[in-house]
Amino acid sequence: MYYIKWGLTLIIWALVAACLYYTLPRYDVVRITNTEVRRIEAGANSIFWANPGTSSATNDISRDIFFVDAFRPNNRPRVYRNEDTGWGWPPYFKLNSANLQAEIRDKISTRDNPSWVALRYYGWRFEPISIYPNVVGMRDVDGPDVQITNWFNIIFLTCFVLVFGALWIRWRRFRERRIDPVLERMGDDLDAAGDAIADKRRGLRRWLQRWN
Amino acid sequence: MVFARFLVILLILQSVAYVAVLMHLRGNKRHRLQDAWQRADSAEDRDTYVRTRLARYTDRLSLRLALAIYLVPLGVIGLIIYLTNKT
Known part of the structure; x- marks a missing residue:
């Protein structure tokens, strides 16, 4: 009985910690290499995609999403999506994904001449189920070793x-x-x-x- | 449409919070009044003493609490919208 109670408590706290880890903002120092728009099918992983925009109400499975390709200082790639969260969850009230996409595109640089930025994002990148973190903001930084x-x-x-x-x-x-x-x-x-x-x-x- | 749903959920949460906080604060005040009655040793009986003062307290509290609980989150949300979308 004692073990069951502690097991349950542990599971509940693990779920709370996972939700917080997913939803709270984090920072990545990266260099941007590409931005694009891709059509995705939000099937079984649809809870990891934001509800469509602030204009429509229907929940489309197939949508066009902004994507951002970036590389970390160790030259490992990171791909982010750039979606409006609008009035839904998480409560970032992000409405400017198109503007943000334009600004990110402006920062594209090459490996030889990198321009480093800090991306504020939430979410996980988990390749097996094709989910991407959502970029929420961008800031210029001086170099790849900046601590934020x-x-x-x-x-x-x-x-x-x-x-x-x-x-x-x-x-x-x-x-x-x-x-x-x-x-x-x-x-x-x-x-x-x-x-x-x-x-x-x-x-x-x-x-x-x-x-x- | 999504905005309407958001507002409805927000209103419901705020109303629940309002009732909960109001009940909690009234309960605390009631306990303080009961202790004060014992110390004051007034001519009134305890129930009347507590009830009149609690009613006055609730009148003054309810407006300020409603303003705080309903308006402060809207301000916070406005701040979040500004900070998130200003890049």
Whole structure:
């Protein structure tokens, strides 16, 4: 029972951590090599694609998406998508994907003459199911070794832990004041019932033994 | 259409938060008033003492809480929209 409870707690926290890791913004220092528009079919992986634009309401499976090809300083490729999140989830309220695409295209450079930028993005790149992180913003940086401090994440996670801690303490106090006494009384009642049954059983056994 | 859905969800969440916070703050105030009644040793009986003052507290609180809970998130969202789309 103990292991089950801890296992469940662990699973729930792993899910929360995964959601946060997917949704919170991160930074990559890259050089841009190409931008394009590709048509994608959002089939089984459709939760990893944003809902279509801010203009239409229907959920098309087949859509045209902006893509950005980039290379990290170790010359490994990173491909991002550039989609409006609009009024949907995650709450970035990103409405300027076309403008952002134009700005990114302006920054295209070559391996020999690189121009480094920091892309702010969220999401995962997982090739087996063809999902791409979503670029949310771009910033010029001086070189490939720049360290970027993710202030938003620091502040957000601190507040998240504080709020969760505050709620948890209040839940514990509420439980001790209201729920535990009721459970103890229920436990006592069950024990009393168990004793009563045991007494009756002893009586029955003695009566049976008299007949042996 | 998506915008309408977003607004509806936001309104629902804000209303739930408003009710929850209002109940919580009123409960705290009620406890403080009960303690104050014992200390004050007034002529009124406890229920009347608590009820009148709690009503006054709720009147003053409800407007400010509504403004805070309904308007502050809109401000935050406006800030996010500006920051995200300004590149």
